[in-house]
Amino acid sequence: MLPRSDPLGRPVFLRRRVTASVPIGVLLLVVGLAGGGCTPSTPSPTAGSSVNTESDPLVVYCSHDQLFSEPILARFTRKTGISVQVRHDTEATKSLGLVNRLIREKSSPVCDVFWNNQVLGTTDLLAHDLLEKYRGSGWRRIPEAFKDPDGRWCGFAARLRVWIVNTEKLPATVESIEQAVTARDLSRMAVARPLFGTTLTHYCLLWHGDNGRTLKAEHADRRRRGLIEVPGNATVKNLVARGTCDLGWTDTDDFFVGLDDGHPVAMLPIRLPSGQTICMPNSVSIVKGTKRLSAARQLVDFLLSAETEMALARSPSRQVPLGEIDAQSLPAEVRRLRPWVADGAPLEELQTSRAACLAWLRTEYAR
Amino acid sequence: MSLEAECGWTLLRAITISLVATPLVTILARPLQLDSPRHRRRRLVALAIPFLTPGFVVGYAYSNVTLDLVHQPVLNELFYDLLLLIGVVPVGTFVLVLAPPPPLGPTADWCGQLAGSDRLRRVRSCGWSRSLWYGPARNRIPAFGLMALLVFHEFEIASLFRVIAGQRLTPASWSNALFELIALQGLGQRSPWDLWRFGWMPLACSLGLLAPLLALAWTSRRDPGVLRPTGLRPRSPWEERVASTWLAVAVGMGTAIPLGNLIYDGAPGWAATWRGEHRLGPTLAHAGRSLIPTVAIAVSAAIIAGWLLRRRHPGLLMALSLPGLLGNLSLGLLLTWTLLIMAPAGFGHSIGALLIGQSLWLLPRAALLIVLLAVLPRRESTYLSRLLQRGPTAAQRIAGWRLTWQHFGQRVAWMVGLLCWWGYLELTLNELLAPPEWLSVAHRMYQQMHFGRNAALSSTTLVVVMVPLAVVGLLVTLGRFVSVPTIFLASGSPRTHAKPPEREA
Structure with missing residues (x-):
């Protein structure tokens, strides 16, 4: 008995084999491309292993x-x-x-x-x-x-950690900032969540002085008084620049974005209890x-x-x-920042306080 | 808030939004099924536009609105929910439009009424639960499940909107909570299995939400495909009004306002942004380069989905679609750790990982599009066009290829184009799996968002949209000048031994 044929006259079994080969071919192509994209490496006892060579970018x-x-x-x-x-x-x-x-x-x-x-x-x-x-x-x-x-x-x-202040809401002076942060309602102040980035650095340096005792108390107190915590420093800048909040913590580069956009903002350096600034190269x-x-x-x-x-x-x-x-x-703005950099807190303390600070943040944010 | 609590809140949000969305998609699906082809096409486009707008662009464009709502967490949550609703309604509507009508239609209803509820109660197979499952709920429950799944996995907008105001966190999101846990506890650094301790709960929720869709696919696998009465009643004027209003709101809020806002904000800075050799040039090159793997990935996903559908392997298709249905974040994490453990050295950092990840992510979408656009060719028309392609005269052969293009090629092009668009703007899998040289242009956009570079973001968005449009324009123009059929003329030696398809019983 002759095999059944398709509309083009090919036997059905042949058509099936040909059709089945399409996805198999696609998968082989994918694996082939993958193989082409990765070079097997030979681990070296001193340098570990690498997937790249000297001639690659x-x-x-x-x-x-x-x-x-x-x-x-x-x-x-x-x-x-x-x-x-x-x-x-x-x-x-x-x-x-x-x-x-x-x-x-x-x-x-x-x-x-x-x-x-x-x-x-x-x-x-x-x-x-x-x-x-x-x-x-x-x-x-x-x-x-x-x-x-x-x-x-x-x-x-x-860069430096700075206070960003909306000058239409608050005078950009140390006194007015101190008054604002000690007020009963802190819902006009914004900071980035201290789990990542430069706010984590900021927290680690605050932790260092007394093993986190003051930081823990102040953090709890600020949250109780309605502090706004947002995803990043750019958002802090936006909140203050738009006048939704009066002041906040951010970095100099974010501050300058707000200033260049023509918003009524000013900055002051954030100083640790020791009087040092937070300088982040x-x-x-x-x-x-x-x-x-x-x-x-x-x-x-x-x-x-x-x-x-x-x-x-x-x-x-x-x-x-x-x-x-x-x-x-x-530029003039950079010249103004140079003395603040000279006051920067030493960075070698970061790693020692980081583990303890993160352990505490874990209990605060990821129970 | 703990991961468990955030998972619970996210699930509650997913269920609530889907409960609101389900009646809405029923109203939207009805005119689509009754409209003339022209109106239907317009509505489908209006429905698809917000779904095709990348979530992170929408989230970024509205981030200022959420900043203004920072002191009103409830309003912030409601605004986020509205954006999610706009994003998922098209999916639910497509499911209702595409799924075969339920077995129990208006005839069964009428018979039930004639028989009377007392008599029906005595017949076990006519219980209310069975009547519901094989009746109106058959397609709505899977649509509900799929929408809830999409809401449950959304994290791009949530991460941009996430605010704690006086210890009150809005919006809760399990994926963001998981990110924070990974950062704080270094999960996965020592052993990838660490993640399982926290990952099982979202996975279980996802599978629970997917269950109705899987049940529909399983119980429909032996569907003989017999045409049944659709049970559609004529649309009422108020339904028409609701549908039109929703589409206008969705296109406006989901696409026009975010993109308009972005262009309005950034346009004044375009000139400055593009000045200099390192601005426009790298962005154009990056956008062009991002298209290359995307095309390969879209084609491979389309071929695999098409083959599985054509060979009627729904079980295998569902099994392969499952990772993609779990969302790009879950799939990315799963593949990152799997490749780290199991793959040979270097594979996890090669383009192969990206091809596999994005193909799996696009597979369920490819399958959906194949059904939606009726891409699989009909046997009769294929037979006729192939006969013509092998005709004795050039005119016949050209006509054959033209017919193939009109009946099959155009739809395939639409499908691959849509898959490319999704792959082109996909961020998470690309971020997790791509080697540095294949990072997509979406990275550039996300970086500019992070640093608040509105002018740069706006100009990049323009380039990102224009590059694929330019490629499509070029292909269309080439197609006009170099007629596709002429390419195949040389190989067309006349063959006449083709046999007609057998008649189906």
């Missing part, structure tokens, strides 16, 4: 604003001919962000250089022994207070296990150079240079 994980970091990295590529692939931190997945990703990738690192927009996450990587030592020309021009003595990370171009480090060490070192030196610090100072975020620089070339 340099992989940079960057939590700084893409709008400002992109031109700087493009300039690096133009200058050195080294191409760079960047993964920016979207905070779309927050805690699954760059620091956690680097910890997860420990056994087969993808990233070569980590450009963090603060120091806190970087010190976490230090604790996980994920950072390579490098004391190059860039490291040498940065003051001791803003770098690891072994060269596993180095700070540059700092960017930090750069080389990830252990990189197969592009020479290129990674070139990028680190470039980021720590006076040229990059000047570019970041002149960008709308007005970041304050930490190394030697021609002060007269700096």
Whole structure:
């Protein structure tokens, strides 16, 4: 008996085999592409394993604003001919962000250089022994207070924690701020939730003085009086700029966005009980296990150079240079911030207080 | 608030919104089933537009409204709920429009009335629960479940709206609570199985909400496809008014106002943003590059869904669709940790992980679109067009290809286009699974949102919309100049041994 045939005259069994091969082919294509995209790695006893080689582009994980970091990295590529692939931190997945990703990738690192927009996450990587030592020309021009003595990370171009005040609601003076924060109703003050970012750094520094005793009491008291807690510092800026709140805690770069948009805002530095300010430099480090060490070192030196610090100072975020620089070339707003940076609290205390502070925050926010 | 409490609140919100949405989608579905094709198309487009607008853009555009409501948490929650309602109503409506009519239609109702309730009560198979399941509730319960599932998994808008005012948190969201737990407890850093301790509850809730849809698919798997009376009564003027008003509100609030607001806010800064070599250029390149994996992913999802539907493997289709139906966050977390444990070194960081993740996410949508757009070709028309493609004259062969394009190709193009759009703007899976060189342009948008760069965001949004439109425009123009059928003419040696399809009994 002849086999049944389809409208094109092919036997049915053949048609089935051909049709069934379509999804199988698709799956094979997917797996094939996947195979093409990943190179098996050989673990090295000293450098760990890597999925990349020296000829591949340099992989940079960057939590700084893409709008400002992109031109700087493009300039690096133009200058050195080294191409760079960047993964920016979207905070779309927050805690699954760059620091956690680097910890997860420990056994087969993808990233070569980590450009963090603060120091806190970087010190976490230090604790996980994920950072390579490098004391190059860039490291040498940065003051001791803003770098690891072994060269596993180095700070540059700092921001500060500041009070943002709506000048139509409140005079921007230390006295009026003190009056506002001691008032019975605190529902006109906004802060970012202290679980991530620079507000966590702020809390860790507050924790350090007396092992969190004052911080715990003040935090509970502020919440009782109706403090507004929002997802991030940009939202704090928006609330104050729009006049929904009178004052709040934010970072200088967010403050300048509000100022440039023409809102009636002013800033004052936030001072710790010791009188010190909270200065948060960017930090750069080389990830252990990189197969592009020479290129990674070139990028680190470039980021720590006076040229990059000047570019970041002149960008709308007005970041304050930490190394030697021609002060007269700096924008006026940045010159005003420099004395506050000089008053900054030491950063080595961060890592010690971080674990205890996070343990307490866990009981407050994630019971 | 604990994860358990936030999970409970999110579930309550999902159920409440879906309870409000279900009568609404019933009203919206009726005119769609009765309209003329032209009106039907217009309504479908109006219904789909808010659903196609990315949630994070909507959330960002309305973040100022929520800032003004920061001292009124109840209003804030209600506003968030309204945005969710606008987002899920199209899904419920499509389910009602697409699903086969329930077995118990108006004839059964009439017979029931003739028999009388006393007599029916004595027949076990005519109990109220069975009458409900095989009657009006058969399609509405799955529509309710699917809408509730989407609300339950929403986190993009919630993360932008999340505020604590004097210890009172609004809106509660399990996914955001899980993020915070991961940050605070370092979950998953030592062992991926840590996540299971907290992840089982949302997963159980998701499966519970999916259960009606799975039950419908399972009980319909042997559906003979016999046409049954639809039981549609003529639409009433008030239903017509409700449907039109809702569509206007949904398009306005779900798409026009957010996008208009974004353009209005950012347009004055476009020139400054695009000035310099590093602004417009990288954004254009990034948008173009984002389309490449998206096309591969959309095509693979469409082929797999089409094959499974054509070969009638609903069980396998449901099994493969399940991860995608659980939402991109759950799927992303699941794949991240699975690949970390099981995949060979490097696979978790390759484009393969992204292709697998987004294909699984798009698979249920592809299956839905195949049914919605009736993409699977009819045997008779396929046979006729193939006969013509192998005709002896060039004119016949061109006519054959044209027929194939009109009956099949256009719909496939629509489907792949829609899948590409979703994949192109998908953020979470891309963030979790893509290697640095394949991060999508949605990242750029989200970064600009985070730093409040309105002018840049507005101009990026414009580029993000224009690049796929330009590609489509280019393809259409090429199609006009180079007629598709002429490509196939060279290979068309006449063959006449094709046999007609057998008549179905």
